[in-house]
Every structure is written in structure tokens, then in C-alpha cells.
Amino acid sequence: MFSTKAPVRQNFYLALKYFLVLYSSMMQHFTSANDVKDLPGLLGMALDMKKNPARYQTALQGKTLGMLFFNPSLRTRMSTEKAALNMSMNIISLDADRGWNLEFEDGVVMDGAKAEHVKEAAAVMSQYCDVLGVRSFATLTDREKDYQDYVIQKFRRHASVPVISLEGAILHPLQSLTDWITIETYKQKTAPKVVLSWAPHPRALPQAVPNSFLEWMGKTNYELVVTHPAGYELNERFTKGVRIEYDQRKAFEGADFIYAKNWSNYEDYGKVLNTDASWMVDAEKMALTNRAKFMHCLPVRRNQIVADEVLDGQDSIVIPQAGNRVWAAMAALQLVLS
Numbered sequence: 001m002f003s004t005k006a007p008v009r010q011n012f013y014l015a016l017k018y019f020l021v022l023y024s025s026m027m028q029h030f031t032s033a034n035d036v037k038d039l040p041g042l043l044g045m046a047l048d049m050k051k052n053p054a055r056y057q058t059a060l061q062g063k064t065l066g067m068l069f070f071n072p073s074l075r076t077r078m079s080t081e082k083a084a085l086n087m088s089m090n091i092i093s094l095d096a097d098r099g100w101n102l103e104f105e106d107g108v109v110m111d112g113a114k115a116e117h118v119k120e121a122a123a124v125m126s127q128y129c130d131v132l133g134v135r136s137f138a139t140l141t142d143r144e145k146d147y148q149d150y151v152i153q154k155f156r157r158h159a160s161v162p163v164i165s166l167e168g169a170i171l172h173p174l175q176s177l178t179d180w181i182t183i184e185t186y187k188q189k190t191a192p193k194v195v196l197s198w199a200p201h202p203r204a205l206p207q208a209v210p211n212s213f214l215e216w217m218g219k220t221n222y223e224l225v226v227t228h229p230a231g232y233e234l235n236e237r238f239t240k241g242v243r244i245e246y247d248q249r250k251a252f253e254g255a256d257f258i259y260a261k262n263w264s265n266y267e268d269y270g271k272v273l274n275t276d277a278s279w280m281v282d283a284e285k286m287a288l289t290n291r292a293k294f295m296h297c298l299p300v301r302r303n304q305i306v307a308d309e310v311l312d313g314q315d316s317i318v319i320p321q322a323g324n325r326v327w328a329a330m331a332a333l334q335l336v337l338s
């Protein structure tokens, strides 16, 4: 028998689906600088949180932060937990790297090792938490997938609460907001010269920190320079308009901040093609700068990336820089939950 109810029901579900897609796209996430409409406002809030933490003591009382770690963390985990505690939040953490094998592909026959799809997992966790933080590093084997920030984007799509990146495949926004707070705290002039310098490392590292640093610093009025060996160019999406200087010493001249970081090759994706020790940051190179502050996101390999004399020196600010992770996380939580 012909029924008029089926098309009505179909239209209802279609409308519901579009509403959920629209709602999800309108939600305030924190996975890139481009998620934030008012970047100076966010920086101002973070600096105010640093100055007046007591003012925010109950700002997010009763809210629950869920954190999923597909990769390990010291700073991001502890600082984000501390930030949530500072604002009276509850915290649930899941070490997703310990045998929690999630399927991310759509339309697959799940007859392998993966027992749960991100669609259910994200939807279920959204019922327990008001915000989800996700850490998932680059594969360093599949550039196309990595540069979609695949895992973070899947959570954005399937969660019904805001998503905060705790470092994705290509971006680390909490680190970059931290770096901005740190530079603003230490700068002696309105537009300091900030140099991002590649440095050698024995293992293949992702490009998330340098990409993200350039993304965020590119939105400031700082004089931004990136220096690396030829062949270590980052994705143009992040270096567009940024001065690239292949002579590290020349790049360091007159710099106010040196930010050292290793990254693996972008063109020959994920490979370590250069371990040239002469790119390590040492006192002789720092002497070329305008008494620059030395920064690194940590963890850092001593006497590979940077010489002890610099890391332990008076101009190293890596410890207060890591301390600023708390204010960045507080600002991000307040942003997505307010």
C-alpha cells in the first residue's frame, strides 16, 4: 500500500542531518588559528588569566573536559589538566594509544582489528563531556591524509561538542598560542625579529609545531624569518609571505627571538635527509643576535638541537615558555565553552 509517511520521515531526517552539519560547522572549535575570529582578544584573555588567575576560578565550574591521547604527552596533558582545574572543571582522560584501535574510514567492513568507529566513539563521548581534546600525531607516511589533519577533523565532524587540538598531524595551536603569549611577555619592541630555525635531530619529527608557529606568527606584525637547509621547505600554505633564509647565521643577525625546532622533510615526506650538526644552535650563533631569547616547545635534545651553554644560559626562556601552556589552555577552554 502507498504511504505518504515515508517521504515525510525521509525529509525530516535529511533536515536533521543538515541541521547537525550546520550546527557542527558553527560550533567554536580550537584546531587552528583560523578557528579564532578575534585573535588579539584571545591573547588579551590569556594574558589576563596569567595576571589574574583568581578571576577565572569558577569560570567553567561543572563542565567536563575529555582528553584523548593517541600519542604521549607531558606538557600538553599536564598544562591542559591544570588549566581545567584552575577553572573548576572535571577531567576525564583516555590513553587511546593503549590498544584503543578506532576506525576512521567511512563505509568500511569492520572485520579487522578495529572494534569501534569514530562516529559512535565521538558521539558517545560528547554525551559525557562538554569539550573534547584530541592528540594525534602525523603518520609521516601519508602526506595527503596528514595534511587534512585527518583524525582531528573526523572528531570535529562526529562530536557534538567543541574539539580542541592537543596537537594534530599538521598543527599545534595550543603550543602556538603559548609561543605568542611568551613573545608578548618578553618583547622589548613592538615588532621584534622572530627567527624559526631548523635544527638537527636523529629521528623523523612532524611539521606541526613549525607549521602552526608560522600560521599564528603570520597574523602578527612581527618580522618573521624561517631558516633551514635547502630542501627542508615547509608547505607553502604556511610559508607564504615569510622570508626564507638558507644562511642560518645571516638569519640570526639582529634577531630578538630564536625559536629552534626540527622537522622532517616535507617533499620527501617524513624522511630525515639531513642531520648536519653545524645547524645546532650554539653560543657563537646566538652572539650574532640582538641578545635574542631562546625558545623551544620541548622536549628538546641537548647538544643536538641546542648546546647546553644556550639552553642553560640567561637568555633561554624555554621553562617559562612551557609554563605559559597553562594560560593558553585556559584561554582556549574559555573560548570554546563561553
Ligand code: CP
Pocket (backbone or CB within 6 Å): 072, 073, 074, 075, 076, 077, 167, 175, 297, 298, 299
Ligand atoms: N610541546 C609539547 O606539546 O609537549 P608534549 O609533547 O610533552 O605535550
